[in-house]
Amino acid sequence: MCVSMLYFALTVMLVLGIFSLMTAVALPNVNISPVLLTRVASIVLLYAAALSFNALDIQAIGSGVGIYSGLFQVSSVSQSIDTFIFLVGAMILLPWAPVTNSVMAGARSVFSAVPTIAEYPLMILFTTCGATFLVSSADLVSVYLSIELQSFAVYILATLYRDSESATSAGLKYFLLGGLSSALILLGSVLVYAYTGLTNLESIFTLLSVGGVENLTTGLGPCIIGLTIMVVGFLFKVSAAPFHNWSPDVYDGVPTIVTTWLAIMPKISIFVLLLELQSGFGFTGASLSLLVDGVPFDVWKNLLLVSSLLSLIIGTVVGLAQYRIKRLFAYSTISHVGFLLLALAVNSEESIESFLFYIVQYSITNLNAFLILLAFGYMLYSTVGRKDGYGTDVQFISDLSGQFRANPLLGLALTLTLFSMAGVPPLVGFFGKQMVLYSAVHSGYYFMSLVAIIVSVISASYYLKIVRVIHFDAYTNVQDAVQAPKMTNVHSFAIATLTMAITLFVFKPSIILNSTSLLALTLFHY
Amino acid sequence: MNTFLLDLLAFGAVLSGVLVITSKNPVISVLFLISVFVNAAGYLLLLGVGFVGISYLIVYVGAIAILFLFVVMMLNIQLTEIVSVGREYTKNLPLGFIVGSLFFFEVLSVLPASYSDAGELPLGLFNYINGLFLGVNSSFTSSDVHMTFSGPGADDSFTGFLQIEAIGQGLYTYGSLWLLLGSIILLLAMLGPITLCMRSASDK
Numbered sequence: 001m002c003v004s005m006l007y008f009a010l011t012v013m014l015v016l017g018i019f020s021l022m023t024a025v026a027l028p029n030v031n032i033s034p035v036l037l038t039r040v041a042s043i044v045l046l047y048a049a050a051l052s053f054n055a056l057d058i059q060a061i062g063s064g065v066g067i068y069s070g071l072f073q074v075s076s077v078s079q080s081i082d083t084f085i086f087l088v089g090a091m092i093l094l095p096w097a098p099v100t101n102s103v104m105a106g107a108r109s110v111f112s113a114v115p116t117i118a119e120y121p122l123m124i125l126f127t128t129c130g131a132t133f134l135v136s137s138a139d140l141v142s143v144y145l146s147i148e149l150q151s152f153a154v155y156i157l158a159t160l161y162r163d164s165e166s167a168t169s170a171g172l173k174y175f176l177l178g179g180l181s182s183a184l185i186l187l188g189s190v191l192v193y194a195y196t197g198l199t200n201l202e203s204i205f206t207l208l209s210v211g212g213v214e215n216l217t218t219g220l221g222p223c224i225i226g227l228t229i230m231v232v233g234f235l236f237k238v239s240a241a242p243f244h245n246w247s248p249d250v251y252d253g254v255p256t257i258v259t260t261w262l263a264i265m266p267k268i269s270i271f272v273l274l275l276e277l278q279s280g281f282g283f284t285g286a287s288l289s290l291l292v293d294g295v296p297f298d299v300w301k302n303l304l305l306v307s308s309l310l311s312l313i314i315g316t317v318v319g320l321a322q323y324r325i326k327r328l329f330a331y332s333t334i335s336h337v338g339f340l341l342l343a344l345a346v347n348s349e350e351s352i353e354s355f356l357f358y359i360v361q362y363s364i365t366n367l368n369a370f371l372i373l374l375a376f377g378y379m380l381y382s383t384v385g386r387k388d389g390y391g392t393d394v395q396f397i398s399d400l401s402g403q404f405r406a407n408p409l410l411g412l413a414l415t416l417t418l419f420s421m422a423g424v425p426p427l428v429g430f431f432g433k434q435m436v437l438y439s440a441v442h443s444g445y446y447f448m449s450l451v452a453i454i455v456s457v458i459s460a461s462y463y464l465k466i467v468r469v470i471h472f473d474a475y476t477n478v479q480d481a482v483q484a485p486k487m488t489n490v491h492s493f494a495i496a497t498l499t500m501a502i503t504l505f506v507f508k509p510s511i512i513l514n515s516t517s518l519l520a521l522t523l524f525h526y
Numbered sequence: 527m528n529t530f531l532l533d534l535l536a537f538g539a540v541l542s543g544v545l546v547i548t549s550k551n552p553v554i555s556v557l558f559l560i561s562v563f564v565n566a567a568g569y570l571l572l573l574g575v576g577f578v579g580i581s582y583l584i585v586y587v588g589a590i591a592i593l594f595l596f597v598v599m600m601l602n603i604q605l606t607e608i609v610s611v612g613r614e615y616t617k618n619l620p621l622g623f624i625v626g627s628l629f630f631f632e633v634l635s636v637l638p639a640s641y642s643d644a645g646e647l648p649l650g651l652f653n654y655i656n657g658l659f660l661g662v663n664s665s666f667t668s669s670d671v672h673m674t675f676s677g678p679g680a681d682d683s684f685t686g687f688l689q690i691e692a693i694g695q696g697l698y699t700y701g702s703l704w705l706l707l708g709s710i711i712l713l714l715a716m717l718g719p720i721t722l723c724m725r726s727a728s729d730k
Contacts, residue, residue, distance in 0.1 A: 022717070033542040113595040124713050133707060156718045194674040213620070230669060 007067055007136075010051045010082070014129045017044035021125060023117050025118045034118040035096050041121030042093040045128065049086035052079055053133075058518070063526035066138065066237050070200060073138035076522045077356075080515065082132050082460060085265065088363055091498075092260050093121060095374045095491045108111035117160055122259065127153035131269035140199040142191040147185065151178050154266055158254045170253025173229050174262075177246040181236035184229055191226025205280040208288070212436035224288050227277075230301055234274055235303075238267050239330075240337050241310030247479045248322075248330040256393045259326055260370040263333055271340060271359055275352070279523050282347050304345035309451060311338030316455040319462050325397050328368065328462060332421060335459055338421065342452060343436045345525065346443045359507075360512055361432040365420045367405055368498035370416045373496060376400060379407055379488045397466055403476025411470045413499040418467055421503045422460040428505040532572055539565035554599045560591045577689045 021037060056079040064075035073165025078101070082455065124352035130150030137143045155178060159171030189199070198204050208220065232243070239247035251259050279298055281288050288300035322328040338360070345356035348392060373394050381392040394400060420429035439450045542561040549555045563586040570579030697705060 018710075021672060069700050071701065071703055101590075119717075122717070124722070126710070141701070141704060142707070145704060145711065149707060149711050149714065150715055152718070156714075156721060159722055162722055 001501050007052075007055060007072075008049055010132065011129075012470045013044065013048045013051055014125060014132070017048075017121065018129070021122045025122060034120065037118055037213065038093045038096055038121045038510060041125055042090045044087045044125065045090040045093070046355035048128075048132075049083050049090065049521070052082040052086065052468045055079055056083065058522060063522070069138045070140045070202075072133070072136045073202075074136050075276075077275070077519050078136040078271065079266065080519060081135050081359075084360065084363070085128065085131055085268055086136070088268070088367060089124065089265060091367060091371075091494055092264065093124060093486075094494050095257065095260070095371050096488070120157070120160060120257075123153045123157045123160065127151075127157065127261075127265065132267060134269045137273070138201050140192065140201065143201075144182075144185060144189060147237070147270075148182060150266060151182070152261060154178075157258055157261060158250065159259065161255050164255065165294065166253040167255060167258075170250045170476065171255075173246055174250045175316070178237070181233045181243075184233035184236065186224045186417060188228070188230030188233060192223050193227065195220060195223040200300070201277070206471040208281070221362055224290060224299055227288065228303060231274070231277070231300070231303060231515050234270050235307055235341075238270050238337055239334060240307045241312075241314045241334060242307065243301060244311070244314065247334065248327045250389060251333075252324055256326065256370065256374050259329075260367065260374070263329065263370065264366055267333075267337070268359060268363060271344075271355075274344060275355065275523075276348055277351075278344055301345050301347075304341050305445075305448065306344060308338045308341035309448065311335060312452055312455045313338075316459045319459065323371065324461070325394055325400070325466070328397065329366075331411055332459065332462075333366070334423075335455060336366075338455075339433065339436050339452060342440055342445070342448055346440050346445060348439055349520055349524050351436070352523060353430070353517045354358045354439050356516040356519055357434040357435055357512060360516065361420075361428045364418055365502060367428055368495065369414065369417045369421070369500060371491065371495050371498065372410055372417065375410055375487050375491060376403060376407070376414075379410070386470065397469050398473075400466070401469050401473035404471045405475045410495070413495055414470060415467050416499055416503055418463040420464040423456050424460075426503070426506050428502050433506070532569060535565050535569040535572065552601075553595065554590060556595045556598055559594065560587055563587045563591060575689075577693060643657065 017040075021041060023041075036316050051140055055074070056076065058076050061074060061076050064073045064078075093165045107269070127150050130146050130148070130153060133146035134143065134150055137146050145277065151260060155171060155175040158174050159168055161167040192204065196204060196207055198207065204223075208223070236243040246388070251263060254262065278300075289298045294437040309335050315331045315338060319328055319331030319335065321333060336358075340355060340358055343351045343358060376399075377392040377394045380394065380403075418429065420427035423433040433452075437449050437452060440452070539562050542558045542565060545558040546555050546562060547655075549558060563582055567579045567582040567587070570576075618664060
């Protein structure tokens, strides 16, 4: 009861945030600057994080509490991931150029290359609302509705810069392919419903756990095919390998400030949903097996493993050929998705722990990389602007050449972040990969572990390529000598904090590690 | 008789669907779209799913298709462009045929096969063809549509609900949060076009 009330407070917080921002944007004669609105949205998200952290009482929640007549379910995992989503979302809202800074008031016209849009935080609140519903949904219809709310807002976000041709085309592509994956999810749900008459996930798990593989094959085969189609839709949305084609184009086309959101947030919630499905199937003895020629074949696990293998290989090998930095990050994301899917497929206690830890460390590292990229963009182009009409975004790896000499701290921070992504030992990324590989080897997935190790060595080469360009390439001075703050204090503070967190994790690992292992324990032992 | 009508309506819907994408004039194409919806609505009504059928007529025919019609008429598209585009995509017909037949095979082999008693060749033509493809004697019945699942509560057991009442009862008591979520999505759907299309005074 108490949990349900707290959860309701969370929803109300977000919806009230949406309403107040909507009114503020629409007011005709009040000149509230867009940057101020993003700050307000950021604070709304911080409050929501506090509320959802407040509702996290492991004793009271236990193995999960069904709320709203069982359509949604609050568990320890959903609450903590909610908190994490809000915190990361609040940080993504920070990096805007200092258009309102009083120092810059005279120079406002030169900042026209930095478009700030008042509707941006509004869409952010909508998609966060969808994400928090998605994390805790326990019914096929709830899953579909919340996934639509989440992705619909993200489509609008991608097209928000309507004057930019590349953003519009990327947004259209994202919309069409996202629509296709939603259709797949719907088709899967319909097949499940047509065969079982159930939409509640818990009931579907229970039904699937009855009877052996033979019964599943003869009686519920189409239901399993439906679930498979659904999962293909989800993999589409997280851009796992055979379904990854849209992501480099979309990430590259939209402005970096939107890419930051696209690359990080929708993935977290969908992965947590996959985790919930996995833990549901994992405890039904038969899992999702079909008899193929008399041999049981675990459809779910093999789907995840194949997708993981392809993601690892494609994300790494194709990434080697990229010279546009955001495409490179997109392929790096795909290879990280491979690691996440591997941890998910293994499904032992330590692999789920490593899965949660990987989500946390990967989101933080990726967020830091994009914040630094934005900062570089403001440093380089905020006063002169790009010649090719891309606003202030860093587009090519070569744009960063020799930047270590101009902005040593930013260059150092980006280097550390990239080392963390590559998995260099004292940084947080190493521990993520190490935990995934350890759990995979421990459960006997030797081939997959070998592939993962090899591709992570190969991928180190493209991260090192960026590091080389920043540190050792010739430095060409494109910036003029305007002595004004080009990025806000809070932006640089965020970069500093995240870089510290990535670097110094090794000294105090217990905060994140204990929480993730506690969550994995609640999944397996409650 | 019922199954014959069903087959006729299904055939009409599929035929008009094909005509929607093959007809050269966009206005004619939208008119065929309306015919698809009318056929589908009739099909649903005959099946006994009255509410969904009627809402098809009201929502799709009454609102969306007419809106399409107006928009298409206002756009004044040059016919020659469309014809040239149409020539290009006939090249993809074999691919479309392969993908389409694969999809049909999948769906037909996957969907519940409890098609027990229905008519023979002239009445259940599609079922007969399905049977030929799948090697099973499949045919289906259209008699029982379960309108609502009544819970054990006392208020449900006094009266039998009409379809709309059943939907309302389920939606407003059991699934009220879906209604909330749907309303947030609709709010977003309203805000989205405004955000993407409205120019503020400073932009001009």
